[in-house]
Amino acid sequence: MTNKRNNWERLMMAIEWLNMTPNSFAMHIGMTRAESLYHIQRGNFGISPDLADRITRYFPEINRTWLLTGAGNMLDNKHNTSHRIPFYDGDIETILQANAEHQPSGYIRGPYANMCDIAVHSTSKAMLGPSGCVATLFIKLCDPAQLKVGSEYILQLPSRVVWRKISLLEEYDITLTAHDSINYEDIKINVSDILLSWEVIAKSTSQHNGYLHDIRNT
Secondary structure, eight states: OHHHHHHHHHHHHHHHHTTOOHHHHHHHTTOSOSHHHHHHHTTSOOOOHHHHHHHHHHOTTBOHHHHHHOOSOSBOGGGTTSSEEEEEEEEHHHHHHTGGGOOOSEEEESTTGGGOSEEEEEOOHHHHOTTOOOEEEEEEEEOGGGOOTTOEEEEEOSSOEEEEEEEEEETTEEEEEOSSTTTSOOEEEEGGGOSEEEEEEEEEEGGGTTOOEEOTTO
8 A cells, every 4th residue: 555655655756746637637638537547546557558658758857767666756857957947936027127137936847848948927807807816827939929719818018018808900900808807808909010029838826726827829
């Protein structure tokens, strides 16, 4: 029973390090449900070589030998310094308007880090509601000419920084919509108004129990 219990402990260490829940982790590695993972929790079986292969295929920074046996470190030395991005523990509007003057609060590794440039906080009521929720946004610098309808972006405009979803794109005219579209009107801009743009690849909020949620084209 000790070995079986340790299997679950190791699995949860990896899941928590990736900032996920068992259910979101199962979905991310291509499992339709997390029931197989909970069999490990109940001690019905351990981490199989097939499961270890699946996990390390999606998360190569996790050490396969450690998953199977507990020997060594959780992180594979070959990937220990990869997939790491700066994290700025401040509101996005302040950070992005004066990025050169801010030093990162730390660095984040995780399933979306290899696709992003930085991670920042936002308390935007327009996108998160009035509940005081704080989101960690994983964002990637992108070309303003390549913006897509349905995706969310952080846009630095001449007078402010906004986080919005693109609801309409007609040649060079862009309509930006808030999640709280009742209390926040659409913003209409021209692509020439955009100084810098970042695509929001994923976000983690208290409303999602802290696990990463891929929001591209959702």
